[in-house]
Amino acid sequence: MINTIAGKKIYHILVPDIAKVRIERARHRRVMVFLKIFFRVQETYFKKHSNKLKLNSERKKDILRNFALLIEKEYNVFPEVDNQIHDKYFTRRIRVEKDPNTGLFYVFIDDKKLFYKRGMSKSSIIYSFNTVSFEQDYASPHRYLTVDNYFIGVIKPNNMQNEELDSFEVSDGDIVVDAGVAEGNFALSVVEKASKVYIVEGDAKWCEALKQTFLPYKEKVEIIQKNLSNINDKDNITLTELMTQYNINRIDFLKMDIEGYEKQALYGGSLNKEKAVNIAKMAICVYHNPEDEMEISKIVTQQGYKAYLTKGYMVVADYKNPIIRKVILRAHKEN
Secondary structure: OOOOHHHHHHHHHHHOOOOOOOOOOOHHHHHHHHHHHHHHHHHHHHHHHHHOOOOOOHHHHHHHHHHHHEEEEEEEOOOOOOOHHHHHHHHOOOOOEEEEOOOOOEEEOOOOOEEEOOOHHHHHHHHHHHHHHHOOOOOOOOOOOOOOOOOOOOOOOOOOOOOOOOOOOOOOOEEEEOOOOOOOOHHHHOOOOOEEEEEEOOOOHHHHHHHOOOOHHHHEEEEEEOOOOOOOOOOOEEHHHHHOOOOOEEEEEEEOOOOOOHHHHHHOOOOOOOOOOOOEEEEOOOOOOOHHHHHHHHHHHOOOOOEOOOOOOEEOOOEEEEEEEEEEEEEEEEO
């Protein structure tokens, strides 16, 4: 693990503020040089300490295979997405315009306007949009839906092969809860199929942008400026309280990407109790904390869900815990 002050300084020198500026090819090469060294250190650490991680032999082999891809083929943060696909995202032209009424910038794509929060520059918006699109690429383990589903901003390959056996999607007429929304790319991708979308986002600046993005769909979209959690107060709301306040009798699809509070939100939906919230499908991020994959999987399977993890791994910038982790847990009720 690179957990020393020197290691962190090296990282910040080689990768200066890449989340705020447009990726340039020269900078990208420096990043890749760093990542190859970084992944070799991680691989050595993993081999030395893998017995402490309580992983079965097949999982250990799978992780080592992915380390090999990361090191030898210079794959980026998602082992299943190669550099050629990566470059398509970060070199494409993105149309960013300014709304004269609100002063907010938006990306115009697929005949939709995706607004961004106040204070973001055009270059940071382009980088953010391409990064999030790349996260949802058809080969990415961060993809919430299976590959037969449309997602805004995602580049469709010429010869796409669908290796997934079952479709995991938002169906026509579904009631959707999207928690941890930011710019709202997931909700905007499914809003036309859904009968109702409840957006739960605690950041006031993002909520301002979301109101503009979903103005064309205001009859079917509720924007709730709170964090999904296991408590109810002025800043937080539980799934149980959400359903009570908004008179929701069921949730057909729940997507959660709430920075490591996914487990608490599930408890707030009483999934660990006898009277559980009625949820048909869930796409839950499980990479924020090292224990999330195991604990969240246990919670949903104990409540009668069939659950599986998306293929591949994500590299997480965590200097204290193993950084190569599973990403999305998809779960649905057994028939």
